[in-house]
Amino acid sequence: xxxTDIAKGFKNIQTEICHRLSEADGSGIFQKDSWTRDGGGxxxxxxxxxGSIIEKGGVNFSxxxxxxxxxxxxxxxxxxxxxxxxxxxxxxxxxxxPHVPIIxxxxxxxxxxxxxxxxxxxxxxxxxxxxxxQAQWFHRQLKNLCDRHDQSYxxxxxxxxxxxxxxxxxxxxxxxxxxxxxxxxxKPKDILYKFAEDTGKTFAPVYTELMHQNKxxxxxxxxxxxxxxxxxxxxxxxxxxxQGTKFGLETQGRTESILMSLPPMASWAYNYHPDEGSEEAxxxxxxxxxxxxxxxM
Amino acid sequence: xxxTDIAKGFKNIQTEICHRLSEADGSGIFQKDSWTRDGGGxxxxxxxxxGSIIEKGGVNFSxxxxxxxxxxxxxxxxxxxxxxxxxxxxxxxxxxxPHVPIIxxxxxxxxxxxxxxxxxxxxxxxxxxxxxxQAQWFHRQLKNLCDRHDQSYxxxxxxxxxxxxxxxxxxxxxxxxxxxxxxxxxKPKDILYKFAEDTGKTFAPVYTELMHQNKxxxxxxxxxxxxxxxxxxxxxxxxxxxQGTKFGLETQGRTESILMSLPPMASWAYNYHPDEGSEEAxxxxxxxxxxxxxxxM
Numbered sequence: 111x112x113x114t115d116i117a118k119g120f121k122n123i124q125t126e127i128c129h130r131l132s133e134a135d136g137s138g139i140f141q142k143d144s145w146t147r148d149g150g151g152x153x154x155x156x157x158x159x160x161g162s163i164i165e166k167g168g169v170n171f172s173x174x175x176x177x178x179x180x181x182x183x184x185x186x187x188x189x190x191x192x193x194x195x196x197x198x199x200x201x202x203x204x205x206x207x208p209h210v211p212i213i214x215x216x217x218x219x220x221x222x223x224x225x226x227x228x229x230x231x232x233x234x235x236x237x238x239x240x241x242x243x244q245a246q247w248f249h250r251q252l253k254n255l256c257d258r259h260d261q262s263y264x265x266x267x268x269x270x271x272x273x274x275x276x277x278x279x280x281x282x283x284x285x286x287x288x289x290x291x292x293x294x295x296x297k298p299k300d301i302l303y304k305f306a307e308d309t310g311k312t313f314a315p316v317y318t319e320l321m322h323q324n325k326x327x328x329x330x331x332x333x334x335x336x337x338x339x340x341x342x343x344x345x346x347x348x349x350x351x352x353q354g355t356k357f358g359l360e361t362q363g364r365t366e367s368i369l370m371s372l373p374p375m376a377s378w379a380y381n382y383h384p385d386e387g388s389e390e391a392x393x394x395x396x397x398x399x400x401x402x403x404x405x406x407m
Numbered sequence: 408x409x410x411t412d413i414a415k416g417f418k419n420i421q422t423e424i425c426h427r428l429s430e431a432d433g434s435g436i437f438q439k440d441s442w443t444r445d446g447g448g449x450x451x452x453x454x455x456x457x458g459s460i461i462e463k464g465g466v467n468f469s470x471x472x473x474x475x476x477x478x479x480x481x482x483x484x485x486x487x488x489x490x491x492x493x494x495x496x497x498x499x500x501x502x503x504x505p506h507v508p509i510i511x512x513x514x515x516x517x518x519x520x521x522x523x524x525x526x527x528x529x530x531x532x533x534x535x536x537x538x539x540x541q542a543q544w545f546h547r548q549l550k551n552l553c554d555r556h557d558q559s560y561x562x563x564x565x566x567x568x569x570x571x572x573x574x575x576x577x578x579x580x581x582x583x584x585x586x587x588x589x590x591x592x593x594k595p596k597d598i599l600y601k602f603a604e605d606t607g608k609t610f611a612p613v614y615t616e617l618m619h620q621n622k623x624x625x626x627x628x629x630x631x632x633x634x635x636x637x638x639x640x641x642x643x644x645x646x647x648x649x650q651g652t653k654f655g656l657e658t659q660g661r662t663e664s665i666l667m668s669l670p671p672m673a674s675w676a677y678n679y680h681p682d683e684g685s686e687e688a689x690x691x692x693x694x695x696x697x698x699x700x701x702x703x704m
Contacts, residue, residue, distance in 0.1 A: 143678065157677045168677060279656040279665075342669070349646035350656060359576040359647060368576075372639070372675035379671070380454045380465060381440065381663045 111300040116219045117173045117197040119303065121154075123217070123310035124171040124199050128156050130314035131169075131203070134321050137162040140169065145364060150176030155367050158203070163210060163325050167203035168370040172196070178222060179361045192223040198231075199310060202371035203317070208337035209327035211237035211244075211320060212285070212344060214371070215313040216354075217306040227299065229306045230292040233313055234271050235320075236285030236344060238337045239389055240396045242406050244320060245286045249403035252289050255312045259305040267291045272399040277347045282397040284347045336390050338377035345376050408597040413516045414470045414494040416600065418451075420514070420607035421468040421496050425453050427611035428466075428500070431618050434459040437466065442661060447473030452664050455500070460507060460622050464500035465667040469493070475519060476658045489520040495528075496607060499668035500614070505634035506624035508534035508541075508617060509582070509641060511668070512610040513651075514603045524596065526603045527589040530610055531568050532617075533582030533641060535634045536686055537693045539703050541617060542583045546700035549586050552609045556602040564588045569696040574644045579694040581644045633687050635674035642673050 128140040138161030146152035153172030158164050178194040198218030205212070214234050221227035235248050249268070256263035267289035275284040289309075294302055348355050348371055358368040384390030425437040435458030443449035450469030455461050475491040495515030502509070511531050518524035532545050546565070553560035564586035572581040586606075591599055645652050645668055655665040681687030 155677075166675075166677075279659075279662045338672070342673075345642060345673075346646065346666075349643065350653075356647075362576075365576045366678045369643075369675065370677060374674050374676070375635070376639075376642075376673050376675075377671050378463075378666065378669035378673075380452075380463075380667060 111303055113195050113197070113219065113221060116303055119307055120197055120199045120217065120219070120310070121171050123307065124154070124156065124169050127169055127199075127201065127310070127314050130318060131158070131164070134318035135161045135163045138164055145367070147174050147176075147364065150174060153364070153367060155370065157370070163205055163207065163321050164203050165206040166374045167201065169199065169201045170367045170370060171199050172367065181357070181361055186226070188224065194220065194222045196220045201313070204341065204373045205321070207325055207327060208238040208329050208333045209324040211235050211324075212341075212373075213317050213320075215310070217310045219303075219306070228293040228295040229302045230294065231306055231309050232267065232271060232288060232290035233309060233316070234275050234285060234288035234290065236340070237393070238333075238340045240286060240393045244323065245403050246406050248286070248288070248316065248320070251312065251316045253404060255308055256289065258308060263291075263305075264289065269400075275347065276351070276399065277343060278351065280343065280346070282343070282394065283399060284344060284397075286396065286401070286403060335377070336384070338375055339379060339382055341373040341376035342378045345372055348372065408600055410492050410494070410516070410518060413600055416604055417494055417496045417514065417516075417607070418468050420604065421451070421453065421466050424466055424496075424498065424607070424611050427615060428455070428461070431615035432458045432460045435461055442664070444471050444473075444661065447471060450661070450664060452667065454667070460502055460504070460618050461500050462503040463671045464498065466496065466498045467664045467667060468496050469664065478654070478658055483523070485521065491517065491519045493517045498610070501638065501670045502618070504622055504624060505535040505626050505630045506621040508532050508621075509638075509670075510614050510617075512607070514607045516600075516603065525590040525592040526599045527591065528603055528606050529564065529568055529585060529587035530606060530613070531572050531582060531585035531587065533637070534690070535630075535637045537583060537690045541620065542700050543703050545583070545585070545613065545617070548609065548613045550701060552605055553586065555605060560588075560602075561586065566697075572644065573648070573696065574640060575648065577640065577643070579640070579691065580696060581641060581694075583693065583698070583700060632674070633681070635672055636676060636679055638670040638673035639675045642669055645669065
């Protein structure tokens with residue numbers, strides 16, 4: 111399978127996702143911002159504006175190549191100079207309504223001269239308020255996705271997401287997890303591409319369903335305050351622990367595309383603890399690793 | 408000079424600063440939150456609440472000791488186990504009015520069994536709108552402070568602040584800098600303590616003067632939007648580049664005290680650029696290293 115065909119497939123997924131999300135939101139559109147990278151390649155960042163459900167978000171496509179950054183070579187213990195090629199789609203959406211969850215999806219392909227190549231990606235959900243039925247439904251969709259490709263995937267990648275999307279300094283997960291995979295290369299490239307592609311295609315129907323289920327829920331100013339606090343935690347994860355973000359910023363990636371994931375209106379309060387027994391406290395108690403969401407109820 | 412005397416001196420500075428800031432704000436008070444550290448020591452975090460000028464902020468004092476964390480030993484290439492002792496005061500204040508600058512001050516003392524010891528610290532200012540006269544006045548106060556101790560300090564520590572408070576992925580400084588020093592141990596301990604103490608004592612009169620000069624300036628909703636964007640950049644610096652924050656979070660420091668520096672109501676917008684010729688664009692043009700603020704006008 112040609113790398114350029116993978117990029118073409120990913121670009122089509124971006125287009126399809128933008129179309130589906132605009133339709134589901136009902137009023138917002140995805141503006142286009144195309145950019146080039148010094149050293150090779152570029153991307154198309156699509157930024158959502160004028161939304162009625164989605165307050166801020168974007169879908170980024172990139173296809174970059176050239177001399178492999180020193181940091182990457184080091185991490186593989188490769189001493190000779192080398193070229194790389196990477197393409198991917200990534201999305202983060204922050205909704206207005208605190209009852210609609212934040213979502214993140216990413217699929218990516220990487221290769222280097224030395225014959226190294228792999229796929230990575232995942233989908234994870236960050237509800238401001240965890241609703242057990244919806245969390246279960248979300249994980250079941252991901253399990254169905256995984257099971258279509260490999261019976262071992264869901265349990266492996268669900269655990270990987272729990273471990274990855276963990277805010278260590280808070281001892282809490284970013285949300286209810288989902289699936290995460292990286293450096294996947296143990297099957298032929300076209301087989302693994304199909305899994306990455308299916309991940310990309312599963313995203314829109316799953317998220318638009320969650321949008322529709324929650325968009326008409328009413329909310330209070332206190333719930334908006336909680337949403338801002340949770341958005342603050344999202345910022346903490348992305349800037350302190352997310353390997354992709356750290357790596358991108360350290361290797362002079364395109365800042366605006368990397369930080370597209372950050373929310374509008376985040377807030378920090380000193381030593382904030384929700385009242386015992388409150389909905390916020392119930393959600394916090396569910397931001398833990400290793401919850402069996404598939405069988406939660 | 409005994410380490411416990413340094414801690415006592417620092418604690419007194421915390422008390423004095425809290426007193427002066429409450430007085431200057433007119434309505435806020437500093438609540439006390441004392442905490443202990445697993446492994447040895449603890450601190451007193453004082454959180455400002457009910458302010459009329461300061462929206463969020465705190466003054467943290469800590470005195471911690473015990474087995475030196477592995478990460479610190481590594482950074483000095485020390486292989487044998489060792490104990491450490493560290494004490495310090497740190498402050499960040501976020502005002503309501505975008506015409507009042509954000510400020511940060513820190514003084515700290517560190518020692519280890521091996522006879523290693525040093526002082527570190529600094530004061531730096533982050534105006535949402537840079538006013539040249541005030542920036543000049545601020546730097547002149549810091550130069551006066553430095554000159555009372557060593558004629559070489561201001562130029563060295565001003566440059567150090569420019570280099571330290573730099574948001575690399577944005578190619579902009581966090582604010583107009585100030586002074587920053589670390590691992591200072593080239594004079595007797597009591598002499599360097601006097602400099603650290605003077606830094607602590609210089610903070611309140613300088614900042615309260617800037618509060619008073621700007622607190623009655625009127626502001627628009629657009630200026631509040633800009634303030635939120637600048638607060639977002641403050642978050643980016645602290646979470647991505649600030650060595651103290653990174654180190655604290657990685658070594659399981661007290662999260663709430665470390666992240667006390669984060670603002671209420673920060674915001675991110677995609678690819679935000681202020682209009683050409685606007686006050687915001689003028690400020691952005693001044694968020695650069697190596698500006699000679701002392702002679703700016």
